[in-house]
Amino acid sequence: xxxxxxxxxxxxxxxxxxxxxKQRESLRPSPISRGFVAFISILAIIFIALGFxxxxxxxxxxxxxxYNFTQMQQDPIPIPPQNEWKIFDANIYSFRPIIIxxxxxxxxxxxxxxxxxxxxxxNSGKGCWVIAPFELENGGIILVNRGFIKQSDRFLINSMPxxxxxxxxxxxxxxxxxxxxxxxxxxxxxxxxxxLSIERLAIFMELNDKNIAPIYIDLAADQETSxxxxxxxxxxxxxxxxxxxxSFLISLIIVLLSFYWxxxxxxxxxxxxxxx
Numbered sequence: 001x002x003x004x005x006x007x008x009x010x011x012x013x014x015x016x017x018x019x020x021x022k023q024r025e026s027l028r029p030s031p032i033s034r035g036f037v038a039f040i041s042i043l044a045i046i047f048i049a050l051g052f053x054x055x056x057x058x059x060x061x062x063x064x065x066x067y068n069f070t071q072m073q074q075d076p077i078p079i080p081p082q083n084e085w086k087i088f089d090a091n092i093y094s095f096r097p098i099i100i101x102x103x104x105x106x107x108x109x110x111x112x113x114x115x116x117x118x119x120x121x122x123n124s125g126k127g128c129w130v131i132a133p134f135e136l137e138n139g140g141i142i143l144v145n146r147g148f149i150k151q152s153d154r155f156l157i158n159s160m161p162x163x164x165x166x167x168x169x170x171x172x173x174x175x176x177x178x179x180x181x182x183x184x185x186x187x188x189x190x191x192x193x194x195x196l197s198i199e200r201l202a203i204f205m206e207l208n209d210k211n212i213a214p215i216y217i218d219l220a221a222d223q224e225t226s227x228x229x230x231x232x233x234x235x236x237x238x239x240x241x242x243x244x245x246x247s248f249l250i251s252l253i254i255v256l257l258s259f260y261w262x263x264x265x266x267x268x269x270x271x272x273x274x275x276x
Contacts, residue, residue, distance in 0.1 A: 051247035058240035082140035142213040147227030
């Protein structure tokens with residue numbers, strides 16, 4: 001019986017092609033590597049998008065600060081009559097100088113806790129805004145921020161009588177502030193609150209059955225002698241540019257680390273192939 005020898009790899013015309021395909025397959029990234037690359041790419045895109053969003057917020061705040069500054073340079077105007085308050089757009093009057101005429105209601109003011117930074121007056125730091133209701137000559141009530149008082153002097157508010165007589169006051173119109181999930185509830189006993197919300201203060205002062213103006217007024221520095229007025233802040237805290245840079249930096253770090261990981265895996269696969 002004649003011996004039949006099996007053809008060797010050298011006799012196989014496709015052996016070199018098969019070997020080359022096997023080599024390429026060994027160098028091809030594994031499904032895990034491809035999944036990792038996809039995940040890292042999505043993560044980097046998210047942080048880049050977040051960075052551009054923060055830049056947009058930064059520009060919007062700068063534009064708003066510029067608008068507020070322009071508003072404050074205008075001449076003072078009287079507050080519209082109370083029959084127009086139901087269709088009143090408070091944002092139009094935000095940071096606009098206004099004039100009011102009337103008298104303070106005979107009730108104790110409310111202390112709204114704040115932390116005054118970069119003050120124009122001599123006092124700063126922890127303290128509160130002194131908020132008092134003011135009855136307008138033409139009807140309705142507006143809340144008046146009489147100014148800042150230091151935390152150590154806060155107890156003096158309860159012993160101060162409300163100013164008597166008719167006053168013509170000048171100041172800056174402000175819109176109602178909104179609290180969040182972390183805002184403390186009002187301390188009724190000590191007449192202390194933690195957000196300058198017109199609706200909340202109206203309930204606090206038991207004025208919810210009255211016609212309350214949809215704006216309040218920060219008194220000018222020369223309009224108040226008992227407290228430190230004129231502390232209206234035009235520029236809000238704007239750290240969006242920093243947040244944007246952090247987002248871009250994180251996305252860059254993600255890309256560099258992923259590139260390093262892929263390069264390391266590629267070198268390991270080549271070393272394994274050479275050993276085989």
